[in-house]
Amino acid sequence: MEVVSILACLFLSSLLSYPLLKKMWRPVPKQRAKLPPGSMGWPLVGETLQLYTQDPNVFFVTRQKRYGEVFKSHILGCPCVMLASPEGARFVLVTHAQLFKPTYPKSKEKMIGPSALFFHQGNYHNLTRKLVQTSLSPDTIRKLIPSIESVAISALESWSGGHVISTLHEMKKFSFDAGILSIFGQLNSNFRQMLSDSYRVVDKGYNSFPTKIPGTAYHRALLARKRLNQILSEIICEKKESKLPEKDFLANLLSFKNEKGEILTEDQITDNIIGVLFAAQDTTASVLTWILKYLHDDQKLLEAVKAEQMAIYEANGRGEKPLTWAQTRNMPLTYRVILESLRMASIISFTFREAIVDVEYQGCLIPKGWKVLPLFRNIHHNPEFFPDPHIFDPSRFETAPKPNTFMPFGNGVHACAGNEIAKLEMLILIHHLVTKFRWEVVGSQNGIQYGPFPVPHQGLPARFWKESINLA
Numbered sequence: 001m002e003v004v005s006i007l008a009c010l011f012l013s014s015l016l017s018y019p020l021l022k023k024m025w026r027p028v029p030k031q032r033a034k035l036p037p038g039s040m041g042w043p044l045v046g047e048t049l050q051l052y053t054q055d056p057n058v059f060f061v062t063r064q065k066r067y068g069e070v071f072k073s074h075i076l077g078c079p080c081v082m083l084a085s086p087e088g089a090r091f092v093l094v095t096h097a098q099l100f101k102p103t104y105p106k107s108k109e110k111m112i113g114p115s116a117l118f119f120h121q122g123n124y125h126n127l128t129r130k131l132v133q134t135s136l137s138p139d140t141i142r143k144l145i146p147s148i149e150s151v152a153i154s155a156l157e158s159w160s161g162g163h164v165i166s167t168l169h170e171m172k173k174f175s176f177d178a179g180i181l182s183i184f185g186q187l188n189s190n191f192r193q194m195l196s197d198s199y200r201v202v203d204k205g206y207n208s209f210p211t212k213i214p215g216t217a218y219h220r221a222l223l224a225r226k227r228l229n230q231i232l233s234e235i236i237c238e239k240k241e242s243k244l245p246e247k248d249f250l251a252n253l254l255s256f257k258n259e260k261g262e263i264l265t266e267d268q269i270t271d272n273i274i275g276v277l278f279a280a281q282d283t284t285a286s287v288l289t290w291i292l293k294y295l296h297d298d299q300k301l302l303e304a305v306k307a308e309q310m311a312i313y314e315a316n317g318r319g320e321k322p323l324t325w326a327q328t329r330n331m332p333l334t335y336r337v338i339l340e341s342l343r344m345a346s347i348i349s350f351t352f353r354e355a356i357v358d359v360e361y362q363g364c365l366i367p368k369g370w371k372v373l374p375l376f377r378n379i380h381h382n383p384e385f386f387p388d389p390h391i392f393d394p395s396r397f398e399t400a401p402k403p404n405t406f407m408p409f410g411n412g413v414h415a416c417a418g419n420e421i422a423k424l425e426m427l428i429l430i431h432h433l434v435t436k437f438r439w440e441v442v443g444s445q446n447g448i449q450y451g452p453f454p455v456p457h458q459g460l461p462a463r464f465w466k467e468s469i470n471l472a
């Protein structure tokens with residue numbers, strides 16, 4: 001989702017005011033706490049050029065080495081404090097979360113929809129988050145296994161035949177379809193196609209320069225976002241008429257009523273649907289793309305994962321029976337491959353918050369209005385917590401990581417509400433991939449692209465073939 005986008009540092013949000021909190025929280029006397037070490041760069045541009053002319057990960061790592069785990073910078077017009085320690089991330093996201101608010105550029109907020117839960121703090125956030133969590137609870141998602149399997153199988157079938165595909169591009173289609181299942185349950189294929197067509201245009205324009213000039217990617221995306229509202233409005237009408245006792249996210253949004261009998265507005269419903277789709281798609285697709293690269297690069301590991309999955313495949317009468325929830329909870333090696341991929345790739349390298357009052361952390365001042373970035377990737381690549389961090393080694397997850405050192409899904413009140421379904425989708429796709437297909441990466445096998453998540457070069461072009469099944 002958006003959090004990783006470096007562009008997200010335009011930060012113009014003024015979401016909520018906290019008068020009560022401001023009264024209760026005594027500002028830090030400025031003479032006591034000092035700003036953390038670090039460079040604010042050049043006037044106006046700060047260190048933005050340095051950030052853009054090198055690998056962003058190098059930017060953060062070199063500054064951590066130079067200044068320590070708390071340092072300041074100035075990027076894209078915003079003064080920031082970066083926190084590269086587990087304690088720092090926990091301070092901002094968990095123990096002192098009430099002192100920091102989520103912050104996104106207005107242009108992005110407009111594109112997703114300002115009522116989407118991750119722009120909010122407080123009551124509205126709590127209630128919408130509860131609705132997402134109920135809709136994505138283990139009890140609900142276990143019923144989706146057969147549908148996710150059929151989406152995975154038809155995706156894999158369409159890739160096979162030896163033609164070159166962009167793995168990332170295809171994974172995006174898979175995670176979009178899986179996202180649709182988690183939001184609507186079964187959705188008629190016309191609606192699905194219409195949503196997919198418009199969503200693709202929104203996705204393309206989301207990271208482009210925000211301008212209302214007709215013909216630009218951003219403007220086209222704004223128009224497509226309006227179309228999404230119309231399509232969703234039709235889906236909502238149909239859902240209301242059907243009156244089926246369903247438990248999917250849309251049904252839960254529609255049936256919500258607070259203690260005063262108030263219901264959610266249609267804008268609140270549509271913004272949250274687009275928000276969840278948005279949070280679900282690129283994230284899962286990027287991690288899956290990395291998983292395919294890591295497995296391809298380590299054939300011995302791939303064979304071991306295959307052995308684990310073949311045993312399940314055989315137990316299910318060579319795929320005659322669907323996967324069970326218990327089977328998806330008992331794929332230890334595959335699960336460790338997923339965890340290690342989440343750590344290695346750290347696709348959400350950091351997140352953003354904004355200090356709503358002056359805050360003191362470890363003797364350093366974080367002034368009100370400054371952006372605060374917990375640096376997940378730096379923590380995931382710190383040899384103190386993960387020895388030889390640049391080596392892909394799933395066995396490191398045979399023992400649990402130290403508390404707050406592994407946060408691929410964030411932490412605290414805004415932590416990922418979809419982490420269980422994301423892992424389920426990945427396990428299911430890997431199961432069908434390794435038991436029935438093989439693949440070969442095409443062209444340059446190294447290099448990273450940022451779009452905005454780090455992904456393998458050119459989205460990992462690859463060929464897929466269906467393995468001939470030995471029926472002996």
Ligand code: HEM
Pocket residue numbers: 001003117118119129132136179182275276279280281283284287347348351352407408409410411413414415416417418419421422
């Ligand atoms: C591997 C895939 C995924 C990764 C790595 C991931 C990561 C994250 C992270 C780091 C956050 C917290 C952001 C912050 O604190 O600013 C987040 C939030 C969120 N994610 Fe995910 N996510 C993934 C997949 C999904 C899926 C599949 C869904 C839904 C179906 C989802 C729904 C959400 C929602 C709704 C939030 C906002 C929660 C809130 O603000 O309360 N995510 N995700």
